[in-house]
């Protein structure tokens with residue numbers, strides 16, 4: 001079984017308008033509401049690709065209830081911890097001349113809430129996958145992902161971490177199966193701006209030396225590079241298409257990679273499925289269906 005953990009789930013409120021005028025009343029041309037948060041997105045795309053997972057994390061208030069209802073409606077198994085105070089955040093994604101995002105803070109988690117999560121993680125056993133994805137509420141310490149992997153050490157859990165900065169750096173010593181920084185996040189880890197494939201590959205290899213097994217570097221419209229644990233280097237441009245909404249493209253890529261690897265145990269297949277899933281979601285209003293992803297994969 002694959003478990004995803006989203007510390008800070010969201011309702012993603014996507015508003016479209018031709019132009020955004022700061023300081024004025026703006027009216028939308030179209031709006032949509034989706035369940036969001038990186039682990040949740042991974043769970044939804046895994047489900048779309050026929051791979052079962054359980055979405056774990058924390059929800060609160062009326063927005064939390066709606067996140068759970070939307071996940072249930074799309075057949076996505078979940079086992080969230082209910083936080084008693086506050087409400088799950090609403091992340092606003094503005095699609096005007098440019099794409100802008102306002103991501104909320106989310107509810108404050110108590111030490112009891114964290115203990116409840118660790119209790120749920122006791123269910124993980126040999127060979128299970130654990131996806132830790134997204135930011136954590138700013139009231140939590142930056143070593144929380146590290147604490148989780150430390151707790152699970154020795155159980156042969158395949159960990160996937162999609163996070164940035166210290167949150168990511170701190171987990172490398174636990175030998176995560178996969179990490180997926182984008183090219184900017186990879187550069188930020190080293191205080192550099194990486195502009196060539198060679199620089200991206202050599203810095204991805206540095207993360208392997210620090211412990212990561214497979215490093216998948218996404219590069220939005222420029223595709224992705226995978227440095228696999230056998231030393232293989234995979235690089236591809238994305239398939240052709242028209243970008244509609246790139247929110248969730250990175251999460252879709254993680255799900256596609258996992259689904260591709262589970263079905264083939266082959267890193268090139270995993271890489272291609274990840275790339276197709278990322279782009280298929282970027283070419284849709286929301287996250288891609290299994291059919292969208294398979295159709296795009298055939299064009300590659």
Ligand SMILES: Nc1ncnc2c1ncn2[C@@H]1O[C@H](COP(=O)(O)OP(=O)(O)O)[C@@H](O)[C@H]1O
Pocket residue numbers: 182183218219220221222223224238239243246248249250251253274275276277278279282
């Ligand atoms: N503009 C785009 N055109 C085609 N594919 C895209 C585009 N943006 C994202 N993707 C696909 O989604 C993947 C992840 O996107 P990226 O923006 O790098 O992730 P993140 O959201 O984590 O920063 C890319 O590697 C690519 O396959």
Ligand SMILES: O=P(O)(O)OC[C@H]1O[C@](O)(COP(=O)(O)O)[C@@H](O)[C@@H]1O
Pocket residue numbers: 008010012035036037038039041091103133134135136246247248249250251252
């Ligand atoms: O946890 P964070 O970093 O605030 O990000 C949350 C946001 O990221 C998303 O999961 C999308 O992530 P990606 O575009 O990186 O795939 C949204 O659904 C959500 O609003």
